[in-house]
Amino acid sequence: MSLVATARPSTAGLLLDLVRTAGTISRVELAQSSGLTAGTITHIVRDLIQNGLVHEVGRSQSARGTPRRLLQINPQAGVAIGVQLDRTTATVVLVDFAGHTLATAGLRGAGQVSPEETLSTLAGQVDELLTRTGVARGRVLGAGLVTHGPQDRQRGVLLTDQPAPSWREFPLTRTLSAALQVPVLLENDATAAAIGEQWAGDVPTATFGVIYMASGIGGGVVVDGEVYRGRASNTIEIGHVALGSGGVPCVCGNRGCLEVMAGPSAVVARARQDEDLTARLSLRGSPDQTLTDFERLARASLGGDAGARALLDESGRQLGRAAVALVNLFDLDTVVLAGSAFAVAGPQYCDHVARALSRHALCRELTPARALLSANAATAAAVGGALSVLRSSATGARGRFAGPRLVP
Ligand SMILES: [Zn+2]
Numbered sequence: 001m002s003l004v005a006t007a008r009p010s011t012a013g014l015l016l017d018l019v020r021t022a023g024t025i026s027r028v029e030l031a032q033s034s035g036l037t038a039g040t041i042t043h044i045v046r047d048l049i050q051n052g053l054v055h056e057v058g059r060s061q062s063a064r065g066t067p068r069r070l071l072q073i074n075p076q077a078g079v080a081i082g083v084q085l086d087r088t089t090a091t092v093v094l095v096d097f098a099g100h101t102l103a104t105a106g107l108r109g110a111g112q113v114s115p116e117e118t119l120s121t122l123a124g125q126v127d128e129l130l131t132r133t134g135v136a137r138g139r140v141l142g143a144g145l146v147t148h149g150p151q152d153r154q155r156g157v158l159l160t161d162q163p164a165p166s167w168r169e170f171p172l173t174r175t176l177s178a179a180l181q182v183p184v185l186l187e188n189d190a191t192a193a194a195i196g197e198q199w200a201g202d203v204p205t206a207t208f209g210v211i212y213m214a215s216g217i218g219g220g221v222v223v224d225g226e227v228y229r230g231r232a233s234n235t236i237e238i239g240h241v242a243l244g245s246g247g248v249p250c251v252c253g254n255r256g257c258l259e260v261m262a263g264p265s266a267v268v269a270r271a272r273q274d275e276d277l278t279a280r281l282s283l284r285g286s287p288d289q290t291l292t293d294f295e296r297l298a299r300a301s302l303g304g305d306a307g308a309r310a311l312l313d314e315s316g317r318q319l320g321r322a323a324v325a326l327v328n329l330f331d332l333d334t335v336v337l338a339g340s341a342f343a344v345a346g347p348q349y350c351d352h353v354a355r356a357l358s359r360h361a362l363c364r365e366l367t368p369a370r371a372l373l374s375a376n377a378a379t380a381a382a383v384g385g386a387l388s389v390l391r392s393s394a395t396g397a398r399g400r401f402a403g404p405r406l407v408p
Helices: 011-022 027-034 038-050 115-133 172-180 189-200 260-261 262-272 274-283 287-302 306-330 344-362 380-392
Strands: 054-061 069-073 080-083 088-095 101-110 140-147 182-186 208-213 217-223 334-338 369-375
Touching: 011 027, 011 038, 011 069, 011 380, 027 038, 027 069, 027 115, 038 054, 038 069, 038 287, 038 306, 054 217, 069 334, 080 115, 080 189, 080 380, 088 208, 088 380, 101 115, 115 172, 115 306, 140 189, 140 262, 140 380, 182 189, 189 208, 189 217, 189 334, 189 380, 208 306, 208 344, 217 260, 217 306, 260 306, 262 287, 274 306, 287 344, 287 369, 306 334, 306 344, 344 369
Parallel strands: 080 140, 140 182, 208 334, 334 369
Antiparallel strands: 054 069, 080 088, 088 101, 208 217
16 A cells, blocks of 8 residues: 655645644644634644643733633654665655654665565664664554655655666655555655754744755755645755756766766766776775765865865865756755765865855845755655655544555
């Protein structure tokens, strides 16, 4: 079974999300935030309380002196799993119904391993986290599998030969669901990172862009608090925007895409052409070790290695140009950098993006655009995947309320 990717949450799901984001909130504030009538709020909140998803936690005084009963999410109402996977890295998280992270584990990515074996390893890691945290499988609402695109969310498959031809059309969500015995949805990694960043609450605006860099480069945009999904949730593929004519061929069929010109693989490949640098930093050059090599270059750059610094600077300038395009297309004033490639190299890239935005964003005189580095660069996407489960399952209580729509 797989969680069908619903375009919008139900009204109950929307209210749950508002309570989850606020932490503590009254019915009056819920009505103000949602635009729903007091009567609708009363009706839905009563159902949410009866189903154990929300509980009352005391009262506050309103401006007119009338006591207001306060609501909070019941964190015990369920658990969601987030699994981020790409060629070189994987992260597994468990979050409670309030969206708080219960446990995290990092492991190797898909590499040269088959989809079957990769998903089996990930399922084993989930089992270990469930055991470690004492969470019964019956409390797990579902899992969000977060990976690169292009993907078909409805069918839970990738539409690409990356990282190997065996991954194209492989039934990812069905296989992981069978292993975990919970529903699984597929989510784009950059989109999930945007959801994770929004949830972390460090982004001081409801409209912002994300540039996600791990093994590849992707993007996400949140508009007025809602993730922009485009036609089929394969949005903001900024890694496949060509920065100039000519250039290196890309797997997508274009030439000169940002990903092949400036992504970690390109930086490492350029570094490997320098024998001294390769020997000095023990760069391995294996596709499965790209992020390890990239991290070595980033550490060397931080430590003052001029060769490493020049390579990252060149990549950072290209990422800056892409950030300007993103800001100009969506009228943004904030771009967040997230993804495991920024775990060490983040500050250097953030400087380049900030400089490019301050010099070249079209509306910089009206609203100066800022670049922010995620405080959770390596885990934001996995957390976003788990939050997608909480949102897609609407009320989260399988079978007891308007639970997730299941497909065979
Ligand atoms: Zn491309």
